[in-house]
Every structure is written in C-alpha cells, then in structure tokens.
Amino acid sequence: MKISNDSKEWANMYTIIYMKADYEPWWKFEGWEAFIQTEDTFETKELFERALQQKLAQFRSSYDNEVAKEGQYWAFWSEDESFYCEACDDDAQVYHGIIACKIEEK
Numbered sequence: 001m002k003i004s005n006d007s008k009e010w011a012n013m014y015t016i017i018y019m020k021a022d023y024e025p026w027w028k029f030e031g032w033e034a035f036i037q038t039e040d041t042f043e044t045k046e047l048f049e050r051a052l053q054q055k056l057a058q059f060r061s062s063y064d065n066e067v068a069k070e071g072q073y074w075a076f077w078s079e080d081e082s083f084y085c086e087a088c089d090d091d092a093q094v095y096h097g098i099i100a101c102k103i104e105e106k
Contacts, residue, residue, distance in 0.1 A: 014048030015041045016055060017099040022085065024067065024075040025097025045102075052100055059096060074098040 019025055021035040042048040056074060060066060063076035076096040085092040 013041060013101075013103045014043075014045060015039060015101040016048070016052055017097075017101065018055070019097045019099065021095055021097065022083075022092040024069075024073070024095050025099050026069045026073040026075075048100075048102070052098075055098060059098065063096060072100050 016039075017025075017036055018038045019032065019035040020037050021032070023029060025032075040051060042051060059074070059076045064078045066074060066076050068074045074097065076098075077093055079093075081094045082091040083094065084090075
C-alpha cells in the first residue's frame with residue numbers, strides 16, 4: 001500500500017490487513033503484499049477498532065497459538081497447519097497475520 005503523507009484525502013484512514021504466509025506479519029519480507037488475503041479500510045477509528053476486535057476474536061477461536069508485536073501485528077497458527085518447503089527441505093509453519101494500520105491527521 002502506497003500512501004502519500006502529503007495528501008489530505010488520506011488524513012484519517014484505518015486498515016486491517018489479513019495475510020497468510022510462512023512467516024509472521026511483522027517481518028514484511030520483500031513481496032509480502034502477495035500474501036495479502038483481505039484488506040479492509042474504515043473511515044472512522046470506532047469502526048476500525050470494532051472490526052479489529054471482531055477479527056482478533058475470530059482468529060483466537062480458530063487457532064491455538066498467538067503472538068502480538070507493537071500493538072499492530074498479530075500472528076496466529078496451529079501446529080497441524082504446515083506444508084513441505086522444498087527450499088528448506090523441511091516442513092514450514094503457516095501463519096495467519098493481522099496488521100492494523102492507522103494513519104491519522106496530525
């Protein structure tokens with residue numbers, strides 16, 4: 001997502017990104033955008049906060065493990081959800097990542 005900080009149309013924007021990858025969302029490795037499953041944008045902080053809490057509750061009820069970082073990133077996973085990685089010659093864990101993006105006018 002590319003947003004110009006000079007643009008007033010982006011002054012208040014709140015986005016929840018759901019990504020599914022073999023790494024946690026805070027790593028944001030090159031090309032991480034290709035792993036985005038959904039991207040929901042909200043015009044108000046209240047709608048954003050409500051949707052974020054609903055999404056986190058949904059993921060918490062679906063996956064056994066959770067780690068959060070910086071109050072902006074959440075990774076969820078279950079031990080039984082993995083795939084064989086040929087490059088690693090081993091199994092790789094699948095992570096379901098939530099990224100909460102807030103751009104607020106200063």
